[in-house]
Structure formats: C-alpha cells, structure tokens
Amino acid sequence: MESGSKRASWGWLALLIWLGGCATAPAPQRTPPPSAPATGEPVVAFVGVSVLPLDSERVLADQTVVVRGERIVAVGPAASTPVPQGATRVDGKGRYLMPGLADMHIHLLPGEGTLADPAGQQLALLLANGVTTARALVAAPTALALRERVARGEVLGPTLRVAGPSFHGESVQGPEQARQKVREQKAAGFELLKTHGGLGRETYDAMVAEAQAQGLPVSGHVTPDVGLARALEARQQIEHLDGYLAALLPPGDAAKVEQVEFGEVLTRMDPARIPALAEATKQAGIFNTPTLALFEIVASTGAVPELRTKRALRYVPSATVDAWSRELLSGPLAEAPAAGKHRFLELRRQVVRGLDAAGAPFLVGSDSPQLFMVPGFAIHQEMEAMVAAGLRPLTVLQAATRNAATWFGEANQWGTVAPGQRADLLLLNGNPLEDVRLLRTLVGVMVRGTWLPRSELDAKLEQVAMAARATEG
Numbered sequence: 410m411e412s413g414s415k416r417a418s419w420g421w422l423a424l425l426i427w428l429g430g431c432a433t434a435p436a437p438q439r440t441p442p443p444s445a446p447a448t449g450e451p452v453v454a455f456v457g458v459s460v461l462p463l464d465s466e467r468v469l470a471d472q473t474v475v476v477r478g479e480r481i482v483a484v485g486p487a488a489s490t491p492v493p494q495g496a497t498r499v500d501g502k503g504r505y506l507m508p509g510l511a512d513m514h515i516h517l518l519p520g521e522g523t524l525a526d527p528a529g530q531q532l533a534l535l536l537a538n539g540v541t542t543a544r545a546l547v548a549a550p551t552a553l554a555l556r557e558r559v560a561r562g563e564v565l566g567p568t569l570r571v572a573g574p575s576f577h578g579e580s581v582q583g584p585e586q587a588r589q590k591v592r593e594q595k596a597a598g599f600e601l602l603k604t605h606g607g608l609g610r611e612t613y614d615a616m617v618a619e620a621q622a623q624g625l626p627v628s629g630h631v632t633p634d635v636g637l638a639r640a641l642e643a644r645q646q647i648e649h650l651d652g653y654l655a656a657l658l659p660p661g662d663a664a665k666v667e668q669v670e671f672g673e674v675l676t677r678m679d680p681a682r683i684p685a686l687a688e689a690t691k692q693a694g695i696f697n698t699p700t701l702a703l704f705e706i707v708a709s710t711g712a713v714p715e716l717r718t719k720r721a722l723r724y725v726p727s728a729t730v731d732a733w734s735r736e737l738l739s740g741p742l743a744e745a746p747a748a749g750k751h752r753f754l755e756l757r758r759q760v761v762r763g764l765d766a767a768g769a770p771f772l773v774g775s776d777s778p779q780l781f782m783v784p785g786f787a788i789h790q791e792m793e794a795m796v797a798a799g800l801r802p803l804t805v806l807q808a809a810t811r812n813a814a815t816w817f818g819e820a821n822q823w824g825t826v827a828p829g830q831r832a833d834l835l836l837l838n839g840n841p842l843e844d845v846r847l848l849r850t851l852v853g854v855m856v857r858g859t860w861l862p863r864s865e866l867d868a869k870l871e872q873v874a875m876a877a878r879a880t881e882g
C-alpha cells in the first residue's frame with residue numbers, strides 16, 4: 410500500500426485539509442488546552458451547553474463555559490473554547506445553563522448552618538432548588554454569623570444578604586430612636602433595612618433620611634401612614650405590592666386598606682389608575698417584589714386538600730403543615746367572602762401587568778417559610794404565579810437573576826453567565842425561557858464555583874426529610 414498508497418495517502422491528506430477548509434471556517438488552530446495554572450483552584454467546564462445570559466431571549470448554542478475557583482473565566486463556542494487539562498467536565502449536550510436564582514424575600518431560620526438545625530436545612534432546600542443568593546428580610550439573631558460562615562465557605566449555602574430587625578410601630582418610638590437604630594444596624598453589619606410600616610410619617614422620614622446618610626437601602630411594607638407616593642419618593646423598595654391597592658381609590662377616599670383586603674372597599678378601586686402609578690414607579694426606579702404565590706394561598710378557598718399533596722411538604726414537620734392548614738381552614742381567612750378574595754387577587758395581577766407595561770422592574774421573593782411556601786420550592790411557586798399573572802418567562806427569569814444583582818448594585822459581579830461573573834449557575838434539562846416550570850428540571854447547581862450534581866442535591870434533600878420526620882418522634 411506504501412508506494413502507490415503513499416502518493417495516494419498524500420492525496421488523502423491534502424484532500425482532508427482542503428475539505429476541512431471549505432466545510433467550516435478554516436479549522437481553528439487549536440491551541441493545546443492550557444493546563445490549570447497552579448492556583449490549586451478547582452476548574453469545572455460545562456461542555457456543549459446552551460447558555461442563557463438572560464439579557465434577551467437569545468440562546469447561545471453549543472458553548473463551553475469554564476469556571477475556575479468562584480469565577481467564570483470563559484464562555485465561548487465549544488469548537489474553539491479549550492477545556493483546561495485536569496478540569497472536571499460536565500456534559501452540557503441538550504442542556505441549558507443559566508444564572509443561579511436569587512430569592513429576595515426569605516425568613517432566615519435560626520442555626521449554625523448544619524443539617525441538624527433549621528437554618529442548615531433551609532439552606533439545603535434553597536440550594537436544591539437552584540437558589541444561590543437569598544435576601545433575608547426577617548432573620549434570626551444567628552443570621553450575621555451564618556452569613557459570614559457561608560461567605561468563608563465553612564457552610565455550603567446560597568450567598569446570604571441580611572436585613573436588620575424590622576422598623577415598625579412597636580419596635581421604634583419616634584424619629585430620634587429611628588435614627589439611632591439605623592446607625593446601630595449599619596455598625597452591626599446589616600446590609601439593608603426592613604420596615605413593616607406603622608411608624609408614622611415623622612419617624613418614617615427620619616428612618617429614610619438616616620438610611621440614605623448611612624448608605625443603607627430600605628425595603629418593605631407600605632402602610633397608610635406613609636402611602637405609595639411617599640414611599641416612591643423615599644426610594645423605598647416595595648414588598649407585596651403594598652400601597653398600590655389603596656392608591657386605586659378615588660382622591661379623598663380615606664378608607665383604610667389592609668395588606669390582605671377582602672372587603673367592600675375593593676369595589677371602589679379603579680384599575681384605570683394603574684398606568685399612572687406604574688409610570689411613577691418606573692420613574693422612581695423602584696423594584697417590586699410582588700410575593701403573588703403566598704397571597705394567592707392566603708386568599709384561596711378550599712385549597713387545603715390540594716396544598717397538602719405538595720411533594721415539598723415531606724421536608725416540613727407535619728405539625729407545621731397542620732398549623733398551616735388550620736390557619737386557612739378557620740378564622741378570618743376561611744370566613745372571608747370568595748368574591749372579595751377573587752377581586753383582591755385580580756387587582757394585584759392587574760397591578761403587576763401595569764408595572765410590567767411601564768417597564769418597572771421586579772424582584773422574585775417567596776416570603777418562605779410560610780403557609781405552604783416551603784424554602785426553595787417556594788421560589789418556583791412564585792415564578793410560576795408571576796407568569797400566570799401575565800409576565801413573560803424572560804421578565805420573570807430576569808427578576809430572579811440580573812435584577813437582583815442590579816438592585817444590590819452588583820450587576821458586574823453576578824446575575825448572568827459571562828467571564829468574570831461569580832459562578833452561580835443552574836444546569837437544566839429544559840429551557841425555562843419556553844416555560845419557567847422547566848426550572849424544576851435541575852441537573853445540578855453551582856454555587857460560588859462549587860458544583861452540586863443532582864445526586865448531591867437529592868442526598869441533601871433526603872437528610873432534610875429525615876430531620877423533618879425525626880421531629881415527629
């Protein structure tokens with residue numbers, strides 16, 4: 410074969426090279442894969458994956474994403490993006506890679522962060538559902554220490570952001586005390602202030618002024634003593650769509666509107682006022698965390714049997730599930746008129762659609778754990794409720810990723826999939842831009858560069874389920 414074949418073989422080689430040329434761009438000069446620099450940092454590569462940067466509906470097909478330590482270092486076509494030697498390779502074929510989720514409204518439970526304590530179980534449930542950042546608007550006294558342990562890598566969990574103890578009518582008496590409390594919370598290391606309202610205008614104004622002086626953002630409820638217009642002017646980030654329903658009443662109608670309102674006053678609310686309120690929200694640059702799913706449970710009728718079938722409840726002690734059931738089956742929530750509940754929920758959805766139409770930004774908050782909102786699982790309930798209210802999947806996914814980073818003023822550090830960004834990533838079997846329920850097809854979660862494949866997530870979930878059962882003796 411040699412002689413004849415030799416000429417012939419040359420022929421083949423020439424042919425091969427030539428062929429290579431025309432099919433695609435000249436074959437990339439593949440540089441030998443760089444060896445992992447001796448940083449000792451782990452290197453992980455997602456190979457052949459579809460990347461969702463979530464800056465638009467675009468899908469970057471067949472990419473390689475390289476993570477070194479806690480940072481994404483490369484995102485590019487798999488054909489031309491080398492995988493460093495010694496890297497852990499994660500098969501991305503037929504899968505989607507997006508930024509990790511930020512739950513911007515959790516109640517952080519007490520504990521050191523081990524799976525034996527409530528905080529540790531909560532962090533495990535959050536991670537197992539793709540939550541890589543969590544903002545605690547209500548937190549146990551152990552929260553700041555836990556935040557530091559997570560940040561130092563001693564405890565595996567979502568990056569924690571912690572608000573100080575709430576400012577409300579019972580916790581703060583007068584403007585001077587409000588200023589003092591703001592200064593104390595700043596000194597203690599809290600990153601934002603939470604208000605449950607009821608402060609009275611003068612004290613509220615003092616809290617806001619001192620917060621601005623200390624560089625602390627304010628998030629929370631809007632009660633009638635302040636009202637939506639003042640909250641927007643104060644640049645307060647708004648939870649639960651507070652203040653919007655009251656602002657739908659005709660001028661001069663001084664009816665007191667509760668946060669959960671099923672009464673006759675709802676019939677005097679005019680949705681035609683929504684566009685102006687939404688535009689004012691947009692102009693003020695205010696982010697809304699609508700917490701739709703929790704309020705839909707609160708305003709539900711006869712939902713307990715179906716709610717008790719939720720798989721997520723295997724991670725909650727049955728005594729808690731029973732308490733949640735009782736709360737819905739008896740008392741004011743059970744006795745409220747169905748028509749009022751329906752109008753309440755419909756007005757809230759109209760406000761959400763109005764805010765979206767004006768381009769006012771959203772955050773995603775589950776307000777868990779509460780009333781059949783189980784940590785981690787609750788963010789999916791919330792995102793699905795936001796889509797059911799009329800928002801596009803892209804809008805909801807951005808609310809749970811890029812918008813959260815933007816709200817913290819850290820969009821250049823996390824919230825998307827790009828070189829230099831923190832490696833908080835979700836690998837999915839389905840494209841959530843098509844349907845946010847596909848967020849439940851998690852293959853694995855990466856948090857600050859630590860890769861947790863399905864098997865590890867399931868093992869954590871099993872331990873939390875056992876802990877929940879163990880409380881039942």
Ligand SMILES: [Zn+2]
Nearest residue numbers: 514546547776
């Ligand atoms: Zn809350």
